[in-house]
């Protein structure tokens with residue numbers, strides 16, 4: 001299971017508050033779209049992204 005340390009995008013802060021998420025699964029498509037230079041470590045106080053949640057629950 002490609003768990004990865006929590007990260008989020010520097011651009012998350014520009015989104016509406018309810019849409020801001022962090023990622024913890026390296027197979028997550030929206031997470032993979034975030035270039036390495038736009039990633040910040042941690043959760044940023046945001047909820048876990050739905051794709052990560054689904055992948056984690058499927059054991060991927």
Ligand SMILES: [Zn+2]
Pocket residue numbers: 022023024025028029030031049050051052053
């Ligand atoms: Zn994600």
